[in-house]
Every structure is written in C-alpha cells, then in structure tokens.
Amino acid sequence: MDELYAKPGHLLRRAQQISTALFTEECTVHDLTSVQYAALVAIDENPGVDATRLSGLIAFDRSTLGGVIERLEAKDLVYRRPSEEDKRIKLLYLSPAGRDMLVTVTAAVERVQERILEPLRPADRKTFIQLLTQLVNLHNDTMPSSLRLVVDRETAEDTGAPPAVTDGHTKRGKAAAGRKVKRR
8 A cells, every 4th residue: 555655646636635624624614615715716806707717717627617606606606797799608706795705714715725734844835835836837738727827936036947938818816825826
C-alpha cells in the first residue's frame, strides 16, 4: 500500500477529499457547496455572465453546472435574464440574497483555506501554493473547462517562474490563497 499512498494522483484525490470535508464542516450551516460558492463569486465579479462562460471561469463541466445554477436559483441566490442580443441565452446575476450570502459565508470559506494549510509551516504553505498553481497551469489543457491561475508578477519574480500567459479579456477575481484568476 505504501506505493499507492505515495502516488501523486492518490495524494491529490485525498487532498480533494480533505478540502471537501473541511468546506462541508464550515459551510453546512450556510447550505452551500464549494462549487456553488465558486459560482456565486464568479457571477458577482462578472454580472451578466452566461452559463457557458461561467463554466470556464470556475473550471466546471458545463452540463453539470446547469444543476448547480438551478439549485442557486431555487435558493433565490441568483436569477437569470435573457440576453438582449440573443433571447435564447440566459445571463446570470446575483440576487440581493446572493450578495448577502457571499458576505455571510466569507469568514467560513477563509477558515477552510486556513485549515487546509494549517499543518504546514508558513514557508511551506507558500511553496505548496506555488507548486500547486504551477502543476494546475501546466496540466490546464487536459480538461475541457480550462482555467489559468495567474501568479502575480511579484510571486513570479520570487520564484523565478514566468507569469502565466492570459488573453487579457477576463475580469480578475480573487481565488483561494490570494491568487488572481483569468480564463485563458
């Protein structure tokens, strides 16, 4: 079993399980999943986004995202309006309750981030985030819902890594650990 436990894929799966468990512990009272939270943040920072674009912003499968949006709409956290240009396309907006939810849940989400990194020494936390960002960026194109985590210039200079290339068309949003996010 030691060989299995040392495999990067197994360790990433376990890290995802831990992250999900911590998010559930902290956010169950808010009746919100991590994907729903990501969707709310993306809609808040990109009002009028359509579902296809949203799926790219949060790197989540478009077909599965429909159910997420429906649940957020059922909770009155988001609402849809038809696009002026194409009535078939529904644009997403946060409701006042959705904005309130983001304000309310922020402390819990931050606790999750702290709890994930808590066992590591402070210097190792920064290194872990840098290496994880690098790994995600280098494997980004393996998924249909690609997302490029942009390392800010200062961090890139600290590590000697070049900043990630982006298309420059996406509004920046704050991702976990203070990274800026842009759709490539």
